[in-house]
Amino acid sequence: MGDEPADALAALWPRSLADLAVVGACAFFGFTVPIALFDSTVLFTYHPTCMSLGFGLLMTLGVGAGLKLRALGPGAERVRALWVHAATQTLALFLALGGFVAIYRNKAIHDKPHFTTTHGKLGLLTIVLTVLSPTIGAVAFKRLGLLDAVPEQARPLVKAVHRRLGLVTWCAGALATSLALPHPAVDQGSLTSAWQVSVFVMCAGVAFWHFTEPKGARGDGFARLDKDSQS
Numbered sequence: 351m352g353d354e355p356a357d358a359l360a361a362l363w364p365r366s367l368a369d370l371a372v373v374g375a376c377a378f379f380g381f382t383v384p385i386a387l388f389d390s391t392v393l394f395t396y397h398p399t400c401m402s403l404g405f406g407l408l409m410t411l412g413v414g415a416g417l418k419l420r421a422l423g424p425g426a427e428r429v430r431a432l433w434v435h436a437a438t439q440t441l442a443l444f445l446a447l448g449g450f451v452a453i454y455r456n457k458a459i460h461d462k463p464h465f466t467t468t469h470g471k472l473g474l475l476t477i478v479l480t481v482l483s484p485t486i487g488a489v490a491f492k493r494l495g496l497l498d499a500v501p502e503q504a505r506p507l508v509k510a511v512h513r514r515l516g517l518v519t520w521c522a523g524a525l526a527t528s529l530a531l532p533h534p535a536v537d538q539g540s541l542t543s544a545w546q547v548s549v550f551v552m553c554a555g556v557a558f559w560h561f562t563e564p565k566g567a568r569g570d571g572f573a574r575l576d577k578d579s580q581s
């Protein structure tokens with residue numbers, strides 16, 4: 351906070367102890383879940399692998415980028431930071447879809463019923479939101495040209511909906527992930543406890559960024575046309 355960052359890299363690069371803790375938690379969760387569980391011959395393990403990398407690592411850092419780029423004024427650096435956000439989240443979307451296909455196919459092969467657990471139901475909702483969020487995000491990103499097709503008065507609303515939906519999507523993913531960790535097919539004892547701690551650190555970090563990163567001229571209202579409408 352405090353000083354305005356000069357460029358996209360300065361805005362997105364971890365600066366505080368809190369930033370480093372969240373990045374560390376994302377890396378720990380994103381990489382150690384696949385290391386502990388992945389087996390290329392077992393279809394199920396593609397699910398936690400894709401989800402930990404997609405949600406735990408990429409989507410959390412991508413949401414962090416979305417929140418941190420608020421500090422940038424309008425112009426080329428803000429657009430550059432938005433490209434980083436868009437690329438990270440698009441990759442997260444593909445991993446989430448891959449993880450979903452893996453678990454769905456795995457259940458179908460073993461003739462098990464779908465979406466019976468709380469994790470499975472919330473997971474399905476998260477997948478739907480994970481498709482919707484980047485779709486609206488693509489409309490909200492002026493550089494892609496789609497926002498020009500939206501009536502001018504409705505543009506701030508598109509952006510506001512994407513911002514809110516993006517956060518809700520991430521929260522749903524974090525909750526779904528927490529519910530999955532004690533599952534017998536996943537539980538690794540003290541490593542699982544460390545995963546739970548790392549998901550908690552991510553939640554605290556995203557909440558911290560959300561409340562402390564500057565909102566600039568935009569404020570928090572749905573109807574205000576602001577500097578962001580230019581990108």
Ligand code: HEM
Pocket residue numbers: 383397398401402405450453454457463464465466467468469470471472473474476477522523524526527530531533535536
């Ligand atoms: C946000 C991330 C996640 C989403 C959206 C998600 C989504 C889902 C969905 C939709 C199902 C049910 C599939 C069906 O019934 O056909 C499922 C099952 C499962 N997932 Fe996840 N998952 C996520 C993260 C994880 C993680 C990180 C793990 C493990 C570390 C995991 C472990 C499991 C297990 C063990 C099942 C089978 C048991 C059950 O249906 O609850 N999931 N997941």
Ligand code: HEM
Pocket residue numbers: 409412413416417420432435436437439440442443479480483484485487488489490491492509510512513515516517519520578579581
């Ligand atoms: C699941 C995927 C995504 C999630 C969870 C997500 C989440 C977010 C969040 C939380 C913010 C809010 C930052 C703030 O409060 O100012 C944001 C901003 C933004 N995102 Fe995304 N995003 C996703 C994908 C995308 C994609 C794919 C694009 C573009 C192709 C995109 C474009 C934008 C833009 C343009 C903004 C700034 C909106 C504004 O001007 O206020 N997002 N995103």
